[in-house]
Amino acid sequence: MKQTSVDKQLIKFLLLEGVHDSAEALIRAAGYHNIEREKGSLEGQALLDRVRDVHFLGIRSRTQLTAEVFDAAAKLNAVGCFCIGTNQVDLSAALERGIAVFNAPFSNTRSVAELVLGQAILLLRGVPAKNAAAHRGQWLKTANNSYELRGKTLGIVGYGSIGSQLSVMAESLGMRVIFYDVVTKLPHGNARQVLTLKELLQESHVVTLHVPETIETRWMMGSTQLAQMRDKSVLINASRGTVVEISALKHAIDSGKLLGAALDVFPIEPASNQDAFDSELRGLDNVILTPHIGGSTVEAQESIGREVAEKLVKYSDNGTSVSSVNFPEVALPAHAGKHRILHIHHNVPGILSAINQIFSDTGVNISAQYLQTRGSVGYVVMDTDIEQSVEALGRLREVPGTIRTRILF
Ligand SMILES: NC(=O)C1=CN([C@@H]2O[C@H](COP(=O)(O)OP(=O)(O)OC[C@H]3O[C@@H](n4cnc5c(N)ncnc54)[C@H](O)[C@@H]3O)[C@@H](O)[C@H]2O)C=CC1
Ligand SMILES: O=C(O)CCC(=O)C(=O)O
Secondary structure: OEEOOOOOOOOOEEEOOOOOHHHHHHHHHOOOOOEEEOOOOOOHHHHHHHHOOOOEEEEOOOOOEOHHHHHHOOOOOEEEEOOOOOOOEOHHHHHHOOOEEEOOOOOOHHHHHHHHHHHHHHHHOOHHHHHHHHHOOOOOOOOOOOOOOOOOEEEEEOOOHHHHHHHHHHHHOOOEEEEEOOOOOOOOOOOEEOOOHHHHHHHOOEEEEOOOOOOOOOOOEOHHHHHHOOOOEEEEEOOOHHHEOHHHHHHHHHOOOEEEEEEOOOOOOOOOOOOOOOOOOOOOOOEEEOOOOOOOOHHHHHHHHHHHHHHHHHHHHHOOOOOOOOOOOOOOOOOOOOEEEEEEEEOOOOHHHHHHHHHHHHOOOEEEEEEEEEOOEEEEEEEEOOOOHHHHHHHHOOOOOEEEEEEEO
16 A cells, blocks of 8 residues: 655656657646756666655656556656657556556647648659669659659548548548548548558558557567558558568568568667667668657657646646556546545445444545546545544555545645
């Protein structure tokens, strides 16, 4: 059972991976001044050492948060992923330890969609290879294998926030859009959902991947799928590196099956800008390699900084967990003049009655109570009027099944 302090001066935020200044500004404005920041990510013992006394942790896509890291972070209340993907976090391990995880599901989607559209234009015109040649002093002026985007078919795999936005932008440039998704989605504009990945691959001049990293999407573009792609088409991956088998893609490029490819994400990515990048695709002129910058624009980072910092501050200030990706979601009103007690527990029968019995025994009136469960964990929030609530809190910690308690004054 873990207990955390609620004194703002004692609450520590650690923001890794160069999270935007807007996050620190918002956290400071909320009265929290114990904020440490790092430009890069941390791993191994350095990460374990740094999270030991941290209450709120901010990361982006590089920092791997495992059960071992959570065990070392005894005071950790919540993690803010200042990005969309949360595959770098063991979400169940966090939940089992009563740690809420938040992300920014929308703020960088436009940036990714714009990059992909730009890459599609460059690849269909053969610009990467012509650019590389020009840098070597060669002049490749030709219309061979150089095409307009207009009238071509864009195949979007994963029609979520990014895929659907890209669909609208591509249609406005005269593309025909088809998409494949495991969920039936409302098509935007004249886009059409196809029933199989194979159908999408066979029809599309440009295939772009916008799926999350899951067991199902792992290596979903291997040699079989690449062989199903239209001859002289192009592949773009700005989702996660594990979605495409790199050796198979290299073969498809070397053999001339594909005109080119653009990859923003890789199965293994350097931990920081100081580390070297390696890939079998290095040196292929018709492949655009970018360092996972799909969401790295000033606009997106500024907005993500505010969005996620606000979620962390709300959770710290009043227990609101709305839009957490792993934790029971509770929207809570302000609790002026009340003590608010938060109790996170294993979701087993009898806990709520044990909690209420303690309030009855200690004569503490509950003025409001909120309960939500998610999987194996329950989250109950109680507003109380009087000083004895501190005594009740002491007894609440002893309720079997308790994971974590907090009191907000
Ligand atoms: N390169 C970069 O910097 C960035 C990369 N990303 C990546 O892009 C991914 C997609 O982002 P959003 O569009 O915001 O996510 P989203 O969750 O809104 O959409 C994902 C879509 O993929 C579909 N899907 C899931 N599994 C599938 C499968 N096996 N086959 C076909 N469709 C499947 C879902 O039903 C959903 O419609 C993120 O999970 C993240 O990994 C996101 C932002 C920036
Ligand atoms: O650059 C980042 O912060 C990661 C972007 C990303 O991949 C995401 O938002 O999922």
